[in-house]
Amino acid sequence: MEPARREKQNVAILVSSQVLFMIASITVMTLSGVVGQQLSPDPGLATLPIAMMMLGTVASTLPASLYMKRVGRRRGFITGASLGGVAGGLLSFAAIALGSFWLFCAGNLLLGLYQGFAMYYRFAAADVANPAFRSRAISFVLAGGVVAAFLGPWNASAATDLIADVPAGGPYLVIATLALLAIGLLSQLRVPPSGEPQPGETSRPMAAIAARPSFVVAVLAGAVGYAIMVLVMTATPLAMRARGFEMGQVAFIMQWHVLGMFAPSFVTGGLIARFGVPRILLTGTLLLTGTALVANLGASLAHFWMALVLLGIGWNLLFVGGSALLSSVHTEAERGKVQGVNDLIIFSLVAMGSLMSGALLHHLGWEALNLAMLPAVLLVALAALWLRLATNAQREDAGSPLPRR
Numbered sequence: 001m002e003p004a005r006r007e008k009q010n011v012a013i014l015v016s017s018q019v020l021f022m023i024a025s026i027t028v029m030t031l032s033g034v035v036g037q038q039l040s041p042d043p044g045l046a047t048l049p050i051a052m053m054m055l056g057t058v059a060s061t062l063p064a065s066l067y068m069k070r071v072g073r074r075r076g077f078i079t080g081a082s083l084g085g086v087a088g089g090l091l092s093f094a095a096i097a098l099g100s101f102w103l104f105c106a107g108n109l110l111l112g113l114y115q116g117f118a119m120y121y122r123f124a125a126a127d128v129a130n131p132a133f134r135s136r137a138i139s140f141v142l143a144g145g146v147v148a149a150f151l152g153p154w155n156a157s158a159a160t161d162l163i164a165d166v167p168a169g170g171p172y173l174v175i176a177t178l179a180l181l182a183i184g185l186l187s188q189l190r191v192p193p194s195g196e197p198q199p200g201e202t203s204r205p206m207a208a209i210a211a212r213p214s215f216v217v218a219v220l221a222g223a224v225g226y227a228i229m230v231l232v233m234t235a236t237p238l239a240m241r242a243r244g245f246e247m248g249q250v251a252f253i254m255q256w257h258v259l260g261m262f263a264p265s266f267v268t269g270g271l272i273a274r275f276g277v278p279r280i281l282l283t284g285t286l287l288l289t290g291t292a293l294v295a296n297l298g299a300s301l302a303h304f305w306m307a308l309v310l311l312g313i314g315w316n317l318l319f320v321g322g323s324a325l326l327s328s329v330h331t332e333a334e335r336g337k338v339q340g341v342n343d344l345i346i347f348s349l350v351a352m353g354s355l356m357s358g359a360l361l362h363h364l365g366w367e368a369l370n371l372a373m374l375p376a377v378l379l380v381a382l383a384a385l386w387l388r389l390a391t392n393a394q395r396e397d398a399g400s401p402l403p404r405r
Helices: 002-039 048-071 073-098 101-118 121-128 131-142 144-158 170-186 206-210 213-242 247-262 265-275 277-295 301-326 335-364 366-372 374-398
Strands: none
Touching (some): 002 073, 002 170, 048 101, 073 121, 131 265, 131 301, 144 170, 265 277, 277 301, 277 366, 277 374, 366 374
């Protein structure tokens, strides 16, 4: 019973840490553009702090994975929460107090480092869970976003006047405080030896791992699904405002979108265990296709609501499915570089999507922008079919009976 209790405690720590991190992430996405507009010498640079957060994530993703391979998950996560969450939140607050736009960008860059480490909470869940519970553990960690969907926007608004002399600085102090709380929780994380790097383990070349169909499909599903989600999500407020919707209506749509992203995580792991990763990925591509179709059927509030909910659920299936698939392609010795390369590719595309979103919306329009995503969605669907055929062929070559599909 002791290993079972430790497993549940570890997963609970990771879920709680995910909630605390996601509150920080959603606060930045909600508030940093507004603060940037107030501090920026050029209105065109208003969203640069958010872009700096994404840049910090891209720059730290691979080093974070390699660092944790050397020192372990617990020390790595505490480092990320300290240097990224605590220092980033305090520096952002100081920048607002001093009226320094560039210092504020630096604070958001550090918050991106926090994200670069925290994105590995889902992989740590796979490390601490037994094989039968692994996909569910990943899903539970991502489900922490459901709570953050409410607390993130609340922090961005309710804590604005926390410090009267520093308007809009309060939420960043809350981020630093919550990161301290996360450090306390993570200090109790105990990753079993099988989930930590072992001395003397051999490691295949990255090229050999990358040639495996499972790796290709895992990375493609995660990267394309995440990039499309961020691109369309970032364009949505601009598209809605251009059609005369109020900010309250925009916030309503975005909250439902975030719920669509994370609420399915309570069941995605179970669906993967029952139906297999390829079917889940194919379902995700169908939902993203539905997003584009609904967006082209009309521009009412109901159309935006349906499109963004489908977008969130489709992202969830692709991201959780890709994460579960990736955990099956590497050994413990290979974990650091494989997971690091995976997230480096994902967040490089995410950063590109967030930067391209406004320009694509301006040049293509809302409807055409959504249609332009379909070729990439089709690519993921074909890759999932390829994986299923390759897996079946391997089972046939091994002489094992094929499972029912």
